[in-house]
Amino acid sequence: MIQKNIFKLHPRVQVLANLLMIEARYEGLDPIKITNTVITQKEQKEEYPYNSHNWGVAFDIIRDIPYKEYNNRDNWFDKVGRIGKKLGLSWGGDYPYQGGKTHFEYKGFGTWEELMKIYKVPEAFFATWRVEQPLT
Numbered sequence: 001m002i003q004k005n006i007f008k009l010h011p012r013v014q015v016l017a018n019l020l021m022i023e024a025r026y027e028g029l030d031p032i033k034i035t036n037t038v039i040t041q042k043e044q045k046e047e048y049p050y051n052s053h054n055w056g057v058a059f060d061i062i063r064d065i066p067y068k069e070y071n072n073r074d075n076w077f078d079k080v081g082r083i084g085k086k087l088g089l090s091w092g093g094d095y096p097y098q099g100g101k102t103h104f105e106y107k108g109f110g111t112w113e114e115l116m117k118i119y120k121v122p123e124a125f126f127a128t129w130r131v132e133q134p135l136t
């Protein structure tokens with residue numbers, strides 16, 4: 001169940017990403033693969049502005065089926081998006097200009113713009129994280 005760099009996400013977002021994968025399977029959908037989680041500023045072009053991926057609260061998904069990774073003919077991404085929203089995630093399909101249907105983020109700590117106002121840099125936000133107790 002652990003996928004690429006998922007451990008770099010905020011602990012609460014890790015739980016939500018895992019629940020999303022589990023719920024999708026429970027509903028009989030093709031499996032999810034997590035593709036992008038935290039993108040540091042070093043990893044992205046310097047002129048590129050901050051976004052939610054810099055703050056450890058966003059991840060991107062594809063369908064974990066070879067050659068069908070971005071196939072949405074059966075509305076797979078929309079179905080996963082609906083599950084994500086049910087779990088409390090914000091889904092990129094609702095704001096296609098910001099990542100599109102592959103993108104999920106958690107706004108429970110505020111939007112990334114609000115996080116930037118409070119913490120200035122992602123590292124200051126990361127420093128507030130602690131391992132949370134499992135959800136019961």
Ligand SMILES: [Zn+2]
Nearest residue numbers: 059060099103
């Ligand atoms: Zn994204």
